[in-house]
Amino acid sequence: MTMRSESDAALTRTQRARRRDIIDAAIAVLSQAGFAAASVDRIAREAATSKGTVLYHFGSKEGVLEEVVRSLYEEGGAYMTERILAASGARERLRVYLDSNLRFIASRPEHITAVHRILENQPTDAEDDTVGPLRQLLVAGQDAGELGPFDAEVVALMIRAIMDGASFYFSTHPDLDLDRHIAEVIRIFDRATAVA
Amino acid sequence: MTMRSESDAALTRTQRARRRDIIDAAIAVLSQAGFAAASVDRIAREAATSKGTVLYHFGSKEGVLEEVVRSLYEEGGAYMTERILAASGARERLRVYLDSNLRFIASRPEHITAVHRILENQPTDAEDDTVGPLRQLLVAGQDAGELGPFDAEVVALMIRAIMDGASFYFSTHPDLDLDRHIAEVIRIFDRATAVA
Amino acid sequence: MTMRSESDAALTRTQRARRRDIIDAAIAVLSQAGFAAASVDRIAREAATSKGTVLYHFGSKEGVLEEVVRSLYEEGGAYMTERILAASGARERLRVYLDSNLRFIASRPEHITAVHRILENQPTDAEDDTVGPLRQLLVAGQDAGELGPFDAEVVALMIRAIMDGASFYFSTHPDLDLDRHIAEVIRIFDRATAVA
Amino acid sequence: MTMRSESDAALTRTQRARRRDIIDAAIAVLSQAGFAAASVDRIAREAATSKGTVLYHFGSKEGVLEEVVRSLYEEGGAYMTERILAASGARERLRVYLDSNLRFIASRPEHITAVHRILENQPTDAEDDTVGPLRQLLVAGQDAGELGPFDAEVVALMIRAIMDGASFYFSTHPDLDLDRHIAEVIRIFDRATAVA
DNA sequence: GATGAATGAGTCTTCATTCAT
DNA sequence: TATGAATGAAGACTCATTCAT
Numbered sequence: 087m088t089m090r091s092e093s094d095a096a097l098t099r100t101q102r103a104r105r106r107d108i109i110d111a112a113i114a115v116l117s118q119a120g121f122a123a124a125s126v127d128r129i130a131r132e133a134a135t136s137k138g139t140v141l142y143h144f145g146s147k148e149g150v151l152e153e154v155v156r157s158l159y160e161e162g163g164a165y166m167t168e169r170i171l172a173a174s175g176a177r178e179r180l181r182v183y184l185d186s187n188l189r190f191i192a193s194r195p196e197h198i199t200a201v202h203r204i205l206e207n208q209p210t211d212a213e214d215d216t217v218g219p220l221r222q223l224l225v226a227g228q229d230a231g232e233l234g235p236f237d238a239e240v241v242a243l244m245i246r247a248i249m250d251g252a253s254f255y256f257s258t259h260p261d262l263d264l265d266r267h268i269a270e271v272i273r274i275f276d277r278a279t280a281v282a
Numbered sequence: 283m284t285m286r287s288e289s290d291a292a293l294t295r296t297q298r299a300r301r302r303d304i305i306d307a308a309i310a311v312l313s314q315a316g317f318a319a320a321s322v323d324r325i326a327r328e329a330a331t332s333k334g335t336v337l338y339h340f341g342s343k344e345g346v347l348e349e350v351v352r353s354l355y356e357e358g359g360a361y362m363t364e365r366i367l368a369a370s371g372a373r374e375r376l377r378v379y380l381d382s383n384l385r386f387i388a389s390r391p392e393h394i395t396a397v398h399r400i401l402e403n404q405p406t407d408a409e410d411d412t413v414g415p416l417r418q419l420l421v422a423g424q425d426a427g428e429l430g431p432f433d434a435e436v437v438a439l440m441i442r443a444i445m446d447g448a449s450f451y452f453s454t455h456p457d458l459d460l461d462r463h464i465a466e467v468i469r470i471f472d473r474a475t476a477v478a
Numbered sequence: 479m480t481m482r483s484e485s486d487a488a489l490t491r492t493q494r495a496r497r498r499d500i501i502d503a504a505i506a507v508l509s510q511a512g513f514a515a516a517s518v519d520r521i522a523r524e525a526a527t528s529k530g531t532v533l534y535h536f537g538s539k540e541g542v543l544e545e546v547v548r549s550l551y552e553e554g555g556a557y558m559t560e561r562i563l564a565a566s567g568a569r570e571r572l573r574v575y576l577d578s579n580l581r582f583i584a585s586r587p588e589h590i591t592a593v594h595r596i597l598e599n600q601p602t603d604a605e606d607d608t609v610g611p612l613r614q615l616l617v618a619g620q621d622a623g624e625l626g627p628f629d630a631e632v633v634a635l636m637i638r639a640i641m642d643g644a645s646f647y648f649s650t651h652p653d654l655d656l657d658r659h660i661a662e663v664i665r666i667f668d669r670a671t672a673v674a
Numbered sequence: 675m676t677m678r679s680e681s682d683a684a685l686t687r688t689q690r691a692r693r694r695d696i697i698d699a700a701i702a703v704l705s706q707a708g709f710a711a712a713s714v715d716r717i718a719r720e721a722a723t724s725k726g727t728v729l730y731h732f733g734s735k736e737g738v739l740e741e742v743v744r745s746l747y748e749e750g751g752a753y754m755t756e757r758i759l760a761a762s763g764a765r766e767r768l769r770v771y772l773d774s775n776l777r778f779i780a781s782r783p784e785h786i787t788a789v790h791r792i793l794e795n796q797p798t799d800a801e802d803d804t805v806g807p808l809r810q811l812l813v814a815g816q817d818a819g820e821l822g823p824f825d826a827e828v829v830a831l832m833i834r835a836i837m838d839g840a841s842f843y844f845s846t847h848p849d850l851d852l853d854r855h856i857a858e859v860i861r862i863f864d865r866a867t868a869v870a
Numbered sequence: 871g872a873t874g875a876a877t878g879a880g881t882c883t884t885c886a887t888t889c890a891t
Numbered sequence: 892t893a894t895g896a897a898t899g900a901a902g903a904c905t906c907a908t909t910c911a912t
Binding site: 333 | 901902903904905906
């Protein structure tokens with residue numbers, strides 16, 4: 087074991103870069119070749135390194151996949167949370183939720199596809215958490231009289247389903263008019279949640 | 283050949299019944315344990331038979347999975363097509379589309395989850411075909427003046443995404459009030475596609 | 479078990495024909511597709527029957543292969559032995575040996591290829607017996623002063639090797655001038671065994 | 675990288691040595707137990723290693739067998755080609771061909787048997803190439819007036835057949851007098867190809 | 871007599887992981 | 892830090908054989 091202090095920034099930076107390379111490679115293989123093809127060896131070759139090195143950095147294949155998932159959530163949270171919190175009013179917050187979510191999805195379709203494939207192939211499915219905050223947002227809007235009397239659970243589910251479906255559609259339609267697409271989704275949920 | 287009564291089923295399974303058992307087992311394993319866990323051996327044990335028997339009847343693992351997919355499409359087509367064709371007018375046809383689709387999904391959530399997992403783990407993804415007919419239905423309604431000036435492609439995609447998401451939700455919420463859920467979805471798309 | 483007397487010629491004839499069909503199918507598969515491809519199932523399909531039927535008639539796969547070998551030896555013996563015994567003098571007998579052997583090989587190249595493939599893939603190799611009679615023929619000729627002072631063992635081996643090689647050559651060169659080929663082989667061994 | 679002495683061989687096998695071990699094991703199993711018995715597992719055990727290691731080094735079973743064939747051709751070419759080219763005159767060249775060929779066969783009968791078994795069990799058989807050069811040698815000798823008016827194709831085939839048969843005979847008769855055997859073969863073909 | 875169905879043993883191959891260097 | 896080598900577990904598939912009908 088080599089000694090390595092926290093302040094040894096040069097090495098740490100190298101290490102981080104190498105980890106980033108491997109995660110990027112994993113994302114590329116997962117999104118382009120599918121879950122079954124994403125072996126440690128294939129990811130290593132995509133990252134121009136060796137199987138041993140991948141496992142040296144992440145301990146196990148599961149470690150790599152967890153980092154692929156974690157980093158997406160981290161980036162997604164950073165991207166969306168402040169935008170949504172900055173919005174005032176439930177209606178505006180819903181608009182920003184849809185807008186920032188779809189823009190984030192469009193900005194990294196491969197990463198999102200990769201995470202989908204990982205989650206679909208894992209026994210643990212506790213995705214319900216992603217619906218909770220959204221439902222709360224809607225219910226708060228209804229309580230405040232800003233949003234109409236729709237079923238918040240159903241609408242939240244619809245929105246989640248549309249977000250999940252969007253990544254697949256975006257990655258297969260690179261020439262999409264994103265602004266128009268987003269505007270249309272917002273318009274429809276504006277109508278769906280209107281008070282009148 | 284001796285005549286066999288229906289009640290003799292335990293001893294004299296016909297080939298069709300054995301195939302059905304295996305397909306049911308494959309659906310159960312795929313939906314409950316995921317694609318990666320769905321080995322031929324696991325499916326065989328779930329069907330209370332042997333690996334060799336599964337491959338004897340279907341030739342290969344791929345043959346089993348293809349039959350899982352095929353049988354769902356067959357059943358789904360039979361279930362929905364006549365209902366939708368029977369409807370008059372684009373608005374009514376859209377309602378029937380949503381209703382029959384969601385009822386079919388709710389009637390066999392495991393089968394649908396299984397097919398999702400198979401398609402997600404296959405290289406070839408040409409699911410766009412499922413959006414085409416729906417878009418045509420919407421455009422026809424717009425041309426006839428029955429439906430408003432929304433973006434038919436976007437709405438069709440939203441509907442497809444919601445259908446795809448529904449099977450997961452239905453299978454994880456068995457106590458769901460299906461009628462209410464369906465009514466809400468229909469209400470929202472009624473609004474979204476309203477002329478005014 | 480059905481009763482079947484020896485005089486029940488109709489059934490016996492059927493049975494013999496069926497066995498013959500299966501042996502012919504085995505020969506065809508072995509010679510055309512190789513030993514590895516010669517599964518019971520493949521042989522059965524080639525014979526337009528079922529795996530169960532093949533095993534019913536021959537007990538095991540080994541039984542089929544043994545019959546392929548046995549029938550060739552039987553036919554070969556019947557074809558060659560009387561011709562060779564009818565020849566007078568060692569030199570003439572050697573000529574007839576070469577001639578009848580090569581003609582027999584040319585008459586059923588597939589059967590001979592099939593037997594080669596079987597023997598090559600069996601642990602038991604006691605092919606030396608085929609050289610013995612030939613060596614005796616040569617030695618007798620030398621003792622009688624008809625043949626020269628060559629090494630009988632080596633010449634016998636050469637002849638056997640040429641016979642073995644001939645079947646492969648004959649089956650890959652159907653347009654061969656057999657008479658000329660045989661004449662040449664005889665001429666060479668006439669010279670090789672000449673007294674002077 | 676530490677310097678390693680030759681005597682350190684037990685601990686630090688180089689990849690080439692390990693590959694050689696596996697090829698030797700494959701040759702041993704093929705020649706002693708036959709093609710059907712030559713499973714990857716059996717070869718691995720013969721090489722005192724594991725199935726995984728064999729496939730790690732050669733990629734597939736086919737890769738192992740190809741190397742068994744390739745290495746024999748390489749060694750045979752190196753052994754014979756220079757000797758034959760060094761000979762002057764067709765008659766002398768034929769003698770050297772027979773001599774070097776038989777000596778090479780006698781020097782590694784197991785390897786040759788192994789290659790025979792591999793080629794016999796492969797669909798593609800284009801062994802005719804081995805006859806071509808030999809026939810050319812004979813025809814050149816006839817054109818030069820050194821060799822008599824025999825059928826070059828037939829004689830070439832006879833020689834090839836004898837070479838092929840020799841490996842089997844040599845491996846089953848380890849106490850053979852090789853020099854005498856070779857001398858006899860050469861004598862016979864000297865006579866067979868004599869001008870007079 | 872004949873055959874469809876079933877099965878267990880054996881084969882090749884992939885792959886995540888461990889380890890020595 | 893990095894990696895080549897090695898390995899065992901698991902998977903899909905083939906196939907000879909058994910058995911009930």
